[in-house]
Amino acid sequence: MLAMRLKVLTVLAALSLGSAAPAYNFKGYYAPAVLESPMVDNVTYTPVGMGIVTSKAGFRVHPVTGRGDFHNGVDLSAKLNDRVYCLLDGVVTRVGWRGNLGVAVEVYHPYPNVRTIVGHLNAYSVMPGMPIRRGRVIGYAGSTGRSTGVHVHYTVIKEDTHEYIEPMQFINQVPQYVVALRSAQAQIAYSQNLKSFRKIDTKLIDVESTEDLPEGKKGKEADPPASMEP
Numbered sequence: 001m002l003a004m005r006l007k008v009l010t011v012l013a014a015l016s017l018g019s020a021a022p023a024y025n026f027k028g029y030y031a032p033a034v035l036e037s038p039m040v041d042n043v044t045y046t047p048v049g050m051g052i053v054t055s056k057a058g059f060r061v062h063p064v065t066g067r068g069d070f071h072n073g074v075d076l077s078a079k080l081n082d083r084v085y086c087l088l089d090g091v092v093t094r095v096g097w098r099g100n101l102g103v104a105v106e107v108y109h110p111y112p113n114v115r116t117i118v119g120h121l122n123a124y125s126v127m128p129g130m131p132i133r134r135g136r137v138i139g140y141a142g143s144t145g146r147s148t149g150v151h152v153h154y155t156v157i158k159e160d161t162h163e164y165i166e167p168m169q170f171i172n173q174v175p176q177y178v179v180a181l182r183s184a185q186a187q188i189a190y191s192q193n194l195k196s197f198r199k200i201d202t203k204l205i206d207v208e209s210t211e212d213l214p215e216g217k218k219g220k221e222a223d224p225p226a227s228m229e230p
């Protein structure tokens, strides 16, 4: 009995010694294999394929802090290293550690002129500056950043106004954008928007804060739009 207790104490001592320095410093890894999934044009996918939404955009009680905050995206349930897909043609604009979002991949979609961000990834498979197509695997699910378990966070931002778009609304509209992109008109808009897009830094990022994201409606006690009611 005493021997066992001593063993436990030894283990505890070892653990507390180890905790002198923050042990968790995993910032994702690069998985460069090119994987593409043939996504059907008129089918609605989520960034994890067929995902179940676990936490919708809008006001909620944050699972980590326990405080009310503005959730600027949707959380999609996933298993560790599940493939995370790009839903619409675009160009990769930011990759790397992004504070609470953990390891994130941001893609600019010149048509319909939005940016999408997937967060809490375990790995990324694209680099900034890469042009990518619908169906391309851009990363793998994880639990990096401020997260209680493996899931994928998905945020959609309007490029011109920097407003958040309700991600499920966007996801449901993607098939229409895919069809529209077959027209010359949409292709012209695509290349014009791409030309006027800010210069893309092709380095990996490593920022402690998420402050490069728009402020959202933080602090305002507004009801979420009707489309977000359960």
Ligand SMILES: [Zn+2]
Pocket: 071, 073, 074, 075, 152, 153, 154
């Ligand atoms: Zn989230």
